[in-house]
Amino acid sequence: MSNINFEAIKIGLVCGGLLFFLVLELIVPYRENSVSKIKRWMNNLTLGIINIILYEAVIVSLFVATASYVTRQQIGILNLVEMPTWLKVIDTIVFMDLMFYLLHILIHRIPFLWRFHRVHHTDLDVDVSTAMRFHILEVCFRSMAGIGMIYFIGADPLGVVVFECLFLFAFFFQHSGIKLPKIIEDFYWILFVPPAMHRIHHSVDREERNTNFGAIFSIWDRFFGTLLTGVNQNQIWVGVDGHIQEKKLEIYHLLWMPFTPSVK
Secondary structure, three states, X not given: OOHHHHHHHHHHHHHHHHHHHHHHHHHOEOOOOOOOHHHHHHHHHHHHHHHHHHHHHHHHHHHHHHHHHHHHHOXXXXXXXXXXXXXXXXXXXXXXXXXXXXXXXXXXXXXXXXXXXXXXXXXXXXXXHHHHOOXXXXXXXXXXXXXXXXXXXXXXXXXXXHHHHHHHHHHHHHHOOEOOOHHHHHHHOOOEOOHHHHHHHOEOOHHHHOOOOOOOEOHHHHHHOOOOOOOOHHHOOEOOOOOOOHHHOOHHHHHHHHHOOOOO
């Protein structure tokens, strides 16, 4: 798949995903907003636009180019043995999701990285726009780590494209502020990450926040013991201690936040 096609797919998924889940949030919200949705969306989408410009202009091409290179040169774990393309695509998706799960844990545990990631967690409500709320330097770091992952495992180019699309959909879905029927959410939770699972991760309570790190699959949280269930969704207080004043969470505050005193 060419870079141009990949970029078109990503732009379509971003725009379509935002619109689709926004409509669902308005129809079946899981609870009332605690702060102005319009102000939050302005801040989150501003960060998102900055990040998309960087991502589409540079990082997409690097991802696909790296995957194509390691495949041609037979570099990485997945190129140690011969396997059909479909199996290599599946392995690429599974391996990369595992590595991003481990990276997510490191971002929370390493103080320097948490300085940037707390921009994402300081959102006072969680909805689909929160999926766009990342500091540009965290996007750069995650992307460089992603290139390293592709090189290490010898990811298949098609596998990278499919993983990126699944990852993006999962990210929008798990941040969406929609209320799902309990039976559907419980079933989805067996293998994947529903909104209720990820809301716990956005809790202001540090013990709750340091759980449920999965992106696409919930199996990593189950296997490594970081899964937390049974939290009352209506009693989750979202955000980060020390960053609970809405007027101090404007776009310029968010961009400067990593360079201010650390808050755990």
